[in-house]
Amino acid sequence: MSPVVAFFALFGATLVLLIAVLVTGRAARRRAHLALVALTVSALGATIWQAYRLGETVDLESAGWITPVHMLLARSATLSFAPTALLGLLTLRDGRRRRWHGRLAWLSFALSVLAAVTGVWMLVLAEPR
Numbered sequence: 001m002s003p004v005v006a007f008f009a010l011f012g013a014t015l016v017l018l019i020a021v022l023v024t025g026r027a028a029r030r031r032a033h034l035a036l037v038a039l040t041v042s043a044l045g046a047t048i049w050q051a052y053r054l055g056e057t058v059d060l061e062s063a064g065w066i067t068p069v070h071m072l073l074a075r076s077a078t079l080s081f082a083p084t085a086l087l088g089l090l091t092l093r094d095g096r097r098r099r100w101h102g103r104l105a106w107l108s109f110a111l112s113v114l115a116a117v118t119g120v121w122m123l124v125l126a127e128p129r
Contacts, residue, residue: 003057007050014043015116022109025102030092037085044078051119056129063125070118077111084108 001009017040024033060067084104091097 003050003054007047007054010043010047010050011116011119014040014047015112017043018109018112022105025088025105037088041081044081048078054123058123058126059129060122060126062127063122066118066122066125070115070122073111073115073118077108077115080104080108080111 017036021033021036021040024036084101084107087097087101087104091101
């Protein structure tokens, strides 16, 4: 399987799982939500690993200004999952934090979507090696 196909397969799976996490979280289906969070983190890790492999096949610097913008958004999205998860774990003990956990989850999702859009844009503009 080519690095491009593998990346987009993992990328799509990660986004679908992320949406499922939001849906189960909103519906307060804790068991499904927690299982999907674990799957999403695994898929995200695999997607990031495949993105680095894909980066070896294209000259990302040739995409211009979008590359540093994408990298900032991608790192921000990835890092935003840590406080979201921590607050989620605290919410298991004290449901009063649920509202803030939800807000952080939506922020993480928004950053992920922005990273996804800029990442595709970057790949379209990048020259093959």
